[in-house]
Amino acid sequence: MKPLFLPYDKYTECRLCPHFCKIAPGRNGICGVRKNSGDRIELVTYGVISGFSLDPVEKKPLYHFFPGYNILSIGSYGCNMRCDFCQNWQISQKNAGSLDIKTDPDKIVAEAENTRRNIGLAFTYNEPIVWFEFMRDVAVKIKGKGLFTAMVSNGFVNRDPLDEIIGFIDAFNIDLKAFNEEFYKRLTGAELGPVKESLKQISKAGRHLEITTLVIPGRNDSEQEMEAEAKWIAQETGIETPLHLSRYFPMYKRDDPATPQETLTRLYNIASKYLKHVYMGNTLSENGQDTACSKCGTIVTRRSGYNTRVINLDNEGRCAKCSNQIYRYFNLSSHAER
Numbered sequence: 001m002k003p004l005f006l007p008y009d010k011y012t013e014c015r016l017c018p019h020f021c022k023i024a025p026g027r028n029g030i031c032g033v034r035k036n037s038g039d040r041i042e043l044v045t046y047g048v049i050s051g052f053s054l055d056p057v058e059k060k061p062l063y064h065f066f067p068g069y070n071i072l073s074i075g076s077y078g079c080n081m082r083c084d085f086c087q088n089w090q091i092s093q094k095n096a097g098s099l100d101i102k103t104d105p106d107k108i109v110a111e112a113e114n115t116r117r118n119i120g121l122a123f124t125y126n127e128p129i130v131w132f133e134f135m136r137d138v139a140v141k142i143k144g145k146g147l148f149t150a151m152v153s154n155g156f157v158n159r160d161p162l163d164e165i166i167g168f169i170d171a172f173n174i175d176l177k178a179f180n181e182e183f184y185k186r187l188t189g190a191e192l193g194p195v196k197e198s199l200k201q202i203s204k205a206g207r208h209l210e211i212t213t214l215v216i217p218g219r220n221d222s223e224q225e226m227e228a229e230a231k232w233i234a235q236e237t238g239i240e241t242p243l244h245l246s247r248y249f250p251m252y253k254r255d256d257p258a259t260p261q262e263t264l265t266r267l268y269n270i271a272s273k274y275l276k277h278v279y280m281g282n283t284l285s286e287n288g289q290d291t292a293c294s295k296c297g298t299i300v301t302r303r304s305g306y307n308t309r310v311i312n313l314d315n316e317g318r319c320a321k322c323s324n325q326i327y328r329y330f331n332l333s334s335h336a337e338r
Contacts, residue, residue: 002015002160003015004016004041004132004161005040005041007039007040008022010024011023011024011025011036012025012036012039012040012041014029014034014041015158015160015161016034016080016129016130016132016157016158016161017031017080017129017130017156017157017158017161017194018156018157018158018190018191018194019080019190021034023035023036023041024036025037025038026038028044029041029080030080030082030189031078031079031080031127031130032077032078032079032093032094033045033076033077033078033130033131034078034130043130043131043132043133043134045076045077045078045130045131045134046133046134047102047103047104047134048076048077048101048102049074049075049076049101049102049103050075050076050077050091050101050125050126051073051074051075051091051124051125052072052073052074052101053072053073054070054071054072054073054115054118055070055071055072055073055122056068056069056070056071056306056308057069057070057071057119057122057150058303058306058308059073059306060073060122060124060150060152060173061173061210061212061244061279061281062150062171062173062208062210063210063242063244063277063279063291063301063303064208064210064242064277064291064326064327064328064329065148065150065170065171065208065210065327065329066119066148066327066329066330066332067291067301067308067310067327067330068308068309068310069117069118069119069332070115070116070117070118070119071118071119071120071121071122071148071150072108072111072112072115072118072120072121072122073121073122073123073124073125074108074121074122074123074124074125074138075088075091075123075124075125075126075128076091076125076126076131076134077091077092077094077126078092078094078126078127078130078131079092079093079126079127079130079154080127080129080130080154080156080190081127081154081156081188081189081190082188082189082190083177083187083188083189083252084187084252084253084254085187085214085216085248085251085252085253085254085256086251086252087214087251087252088125088126089251089252091125091126092125092126092127093252105134105137105138105141106141108121108138108142109138109141109142109145112142112145112147113145113147118147119147119148119332120142120147120148120149120150120170121138121139121142121147121148121149121150122149122150122151122152123135123139123149123150123151123152123153123169124150124151124152125152127153127154128151128152128153129153129154129156129157129161129165132161132165135151135165136164136165136168139168139169140168143168143170148170148171148329149168149169149170149171150169150170150171150172150173151165151169151171151172151173152172152173152175153172153173153174153175154174154175154177154188154190154195155172155174155175155176155194155195155198155199156190156191156194156195156198157194157198158194159197159201162198162201162202163201166201166202166205166207169207170207170208170329171207171208171209171210171329172202172207172208172209172210173209173210173211173212173244174195174198174199174202174209174210174211174212175211175212175213175214176195176199176211176212176213176229176233177195177213177214177220178192178213178219178220178225179192179213179220179225179226179228179229179232180192180220180225181193183219183220187219187254196232196236199211199233199236199237200236200237202237203236203237203238203241208328208329209237209241210241210242210243210244211233211237211241211242211243211244212243212244212245212246212281213229213243213244213245213246214246214247214248215245215246215247215248215259215263215264215267216248216254216256216259217248217256217257217258217259217260217263218256219256221259221263221267223266223267223270226267226270226271227270227273227274229271230243230270230271230273230274230275230278231274233274233275234274234275239274239275239276239294240275240276240277240294241275241277242275242277242278242279243271243275243277243278243279244279244280244281245264245267245268245271245278245279245280245281245288246280246281246282247259247261247264247280247281247282247283248282249282261283261285264280264283264285264288265280265285265287265288268280268287268288276294277291277294286304289302289303289304290302290303291303291326293312293319293321293322293324293326294324294326295319295322295324296319296321296322296324298312298319298320298321298322299311299312300312300313300319300326301313313326313327313330315330315331316330316331317329317330317331
């Protein structure tokens, strides 16, 4: 992989994400956690933990990656976007403080190994991309123990670092925040194009991929935009790619009213014309939660909140009625050589 930074006379250029921050000595990049220490870019949050929890894998959300299991989840601080609607702004828009918990990769690996019904480790809560070095060191050790890794990310990362990330992350949930460039520029401080390229790169590499779009009224909820998004996903990553449409609630700097359930349902129906697995999240509605076989329509997973009941499947994640492969990652015992 090419270096993550390039020194110049008066600054160092960070090459981790498409911002290409040119950082003066002693200053941080846009993410707030990558600092020019004089001759290199230093990750100031190496080992710094903001969140540490055992979650249902469905909470990431990952519905087609070991459904019904748990995954140990960790996060830190910082983000390379500036979303004014951020749901985790207390940590994503904050730098690490002196009282934050610090740990090392071996402790995290030991915790993951000794946790019941745990498939591995997820990097989440803040933006994992900016935590690159620590994420890499932990993930390599986790995979060395036969466990799995996941990452919940905005996907705003350059091709070369993503190539390396793909080598140590098994499953991705990428926030496709909208399908219009104006939204990205105005509301996130980033660009749509690099995120689309990341989605294609992950899919082409054969890694497990799910996509989430937070639906904000009047910002990214038009029928035309959702149709364009669903068509693009179907064409570029495949019709079996799970798409999660999540309900927005006022948060951080944005006070637009919450997404009406009827809006979410309307967009769900549009996306379902092009994609086999569309879900609705962050809602009390019981619709849009279950998984059906994409071939014969048999319900194979029932969900209520984070309670998951797997039915009508064999031990390899195939539909019991038509033998269609629903889940590639399903039964831990079938991954003995992982």
